[in-house]
Amino acid sequence: MHVNLKIHRFHPEQDKKAHWETYKVECEPGDRVLDLLNHIKWYVDPTLTYRRSCAHGICGSDAMLINGRNRLACKILIKDLAKDGGTITVEPIRGLKVEKDLLVDMEPFFESYRAVLPFFINDDPVPAGERLQTQEDRERFDQGTKCILCAACTTSCPIFWVNGRYLGPASIVQAHRFIFDSRDKGTSERLNILNQNTGVWRCRTAYNCTEACPREIPVTQLIEEVKRAVMYQQV
């Protein structure tokens, strides 16, 4: 089969404005969008620029806006997007500055990530072996540990598009992973950060994040759990 890949392109050193470019490519229904992008880059137009690495949805490099939804290019198959001869649109994720073609500046995203203290905090003396944790306590924060920091969620959030100061769902997921870890001792600091103007309260439960997450993390649910945790801590 073949499809038309319509790509939003921008070359910072040549273009004043971004523009659409369409490529007709041969493919199999089971191909990933990443395979087609690779094909174009390798054999048709090598200037096409995007990030990628693992090619199977585990490194978080290649979140893009594909057919109007945030997806990992390596985790969405052609057959789920278009029929033979159909068109697939590919754009950079929104809300972050486009550096070149499909590649955006991720620094603001990681700045928000770092702002929620995304690391284990427990200054007690360590035991000789492991700290014990029950299976239930481990399960409590399992969902958040799956996050690959791909930014698909944050850049699908209508609030984040217009208000880049919002820490965003990805950061909240990271915070959740520690807040609900029975071994961690930094909970109140994290809840305090998320209790501020740029924190959880900016979330309007739009669910785009949940639908965009390639790791099937119930992002909105985790955000709501954090909201409640902040509330119960304060009242």
Added chain:
Amino acid sequence: MHHRYDVLVVGAGGSGLMSALYASKNKNVSVAVISKLYPTRSHTGAAQGGVGAALGNVSEDHWEWHMFDTVKGGDYLTDQDAAEVFSKDVIEAVYELEHMGLPFSRLPNGKIAQRKFGGHTKEFGKAPVERACYAVDRTGHMILQTLYQQSVKSGVTFFNEYQVLDLIIEEGICRGVVAYDIATGEVHTFHAKAVVLAAGGYGRAFKVTSNAQTLTGDLMSIYYRKGLPLEDLEFYQFHPTGIAKMGILITEGARGEGGILRNDSGERFMERYAPTIKDLAPRDMVSRAIYMEIREGRGLGKDKDYVHLDLTHLPREIIEGRLPDITDFARTYLGVDPVLAPVPIQPTAHYAMGGIPTTIDGECLASSTDIVRGLYAAGEVACVSLHGANRLGTNSLGDLIVFGRRAGVAAAKYAAEVGYEELPARADNFATAEIERLRSGSGTENAARIRKELQETMMDNVSVFRTDETMSTQMEILRELQARYKNVSVTDTGLRYNTELTEALEVGYLLDVSEAMTASALNRRESRGAHAREDYPDRDDDNWLKHTMAYRNMNVPGKVNIGYKDVVLGRFEPKPRVY
């Protein structure tokens, strides 16, 4: 641009982050990490199954047993001093990861959960033992995330999306590196007292691989280009269970949980190849068994070129609960639900046992005796010779944390003791010239096409089974591709995010490391571990119980000089390897 750090770590995967974290615990030195990927994109994140350590949480276990399995799994080419350090230290290292917050799966008593894994046994080979500590089926992901989180916490300096182009080594002393800032196209010189290489493997030399597109053997090649040796490159592991055609890995943990390999008639064929531990035999054996089945016409599919990994007899909760990611892979990429139907699999290029030779403190070797001062290596890029001729599952993550830590500590200690060596004038000349050549637009070749030919021919000629003929052919092909590569140029002449340029550079690295690998394999006239020669099917301890050291011949292009290094024996005498 010019930077100066006491310790520089190249690579931000498990080994790089571990080195950086432990180097930065030494308050007398400044530490920075350079990585061509954002750290959390490193391929350590793809590791699924677990990290092996004899914690004995599920059943009795001892580091000696682990050491034995490692040595035996490595077909006795493993250096036993490394294996001993490793088996002891990895226990402590796993606990340290737990203390850093790594969310291991748990047993009902609250301890770290462990499961069986290929080649890990109790009482020196009697029966499989639960040794792989795991975090669901994303152990590598959790290690990478946890180490990165700790790096954020301790404020490690990162240069992300900087691709290292050259090492500055003069008079046997490493003085820094030259790197290319992908965002701006600038070449930066990093002056350092000690450099730790942790840049991962080169699976992209093969067509079907579990490795990321970015695993292109950069630092191995850069090392090799300087006339320095690469050790044991002929030992390249093909993991038995990659998703057919795509190479995406299905963890051995799937068999650890009870998955069974079946051929076209549904037969559990591993019973014939490894009667005691069957599907949990070491990877080289299982991969060969699968190839044999396919060759003898018992494969499945249109081309009869894959076999089945059958999980359907396991309860849904086990499959979805303990192997959620691979369940997701099968569903996403194959449209196969492993709960209901067997998964088509085929061996996939997976792991380099060989690499930059190092001592057990991570110091890089310039020959079988001398070291390059100030240069360290750890992780897949390195060859401490822990894995010998074949790595056991879960021993790589262990390698990262044990030897990553040792290299970091050693590098920091060294850096704290010495002063800065002088940088040569225009240290970046070589790197700049290489980029200029590619950008000048004079060549006519397309790097991507060369890579494609390389990957296909490597897959045909130097994979699970090898012969003199296939490898000689491959040497010819490589010479030709090398020649063509000289004529490559890029069409994107921009400076910012010129990924066409960085990819073209990577193709150059792949070619060089393939050259060293093929020559090493052609040279070794025996079969051992992952190196299976049809023309020399037996292990030959009399002549070949030694490490290969491949040096580029700096005068004759395409010629590789082979040297040797002794295997460190000890506790365990080489014996035939049966399971």
Added chain:
Amino acid sequence: MTRAKTFQDAKNQAHTNAELNWWIFMRVSGLILVFLVLGHIYMTFLQVSEADATFDAVVYKLSQPVWKLYDWLLLSLALLHGVNGARYSIEDYVRNRPNRFWVKTIFYTVVAIIFVIGSIGLFTISPEFAGPQ
């Protein structure tokens, strides 16, 4: 507010519950408003027609203390709820600091004036306004 980069920053960071309180207020006031607003609409729009809402009728009704209270509660809750809701929007869409400051200032002033006018109106109503029935 600067973003915390380290553990220490977070500890030192100004701590306020304002956003949490507003969040709770939006929900509580919303719940009350359901009854007030829907009741109001039902009584003044559906039950009686616009034509019936003559000057006298309105004045008569609003001269009763119960309805005064009802309507004043409605007025203040709805305005507070609405103003805070609008603040969310302003903070989201007006990203330029000085602009945001002016938009907020003007908006709050206008709403405050309207609130005062409404309240004065409501409480000055007495049956005498209606004139002879």
Added chain:
Amino acid sequence: MYRGREGQWAFYLHRLSGLAILAYLLIHVLSISLFMLGEDAYMALHTVYEIPIFSIGLIFVTAGVLYHSINGLRIVIMDFTGRGLAYQRQLWYVTLFLTLLGSAYAAYVVGLRLLGGHG
């Protein structure tokens, strides 16, 4: 346009309806307050309101209020219960349905009134 699903549209509509009724409320309060200037001023504006178009406009205000209030309840349910989150999609369709029902009732009442010659 991002192809978000129910949650995204629920949010946009909630925001839009909230702002719209706020705007209406402000105008509404001002116009009611006109009675302070006396009956004439009040009735002058009031007769304008009796034009059918305004009655129809009020149906939209009612629809907006209905949507906003019912969806507001949906939000509260989501915020405080796990079920609410799990069934947010279904709840939104219920919201739309009830809004439609209520608005239809309002339209019916007003329609009758208009036909009945009141206006």
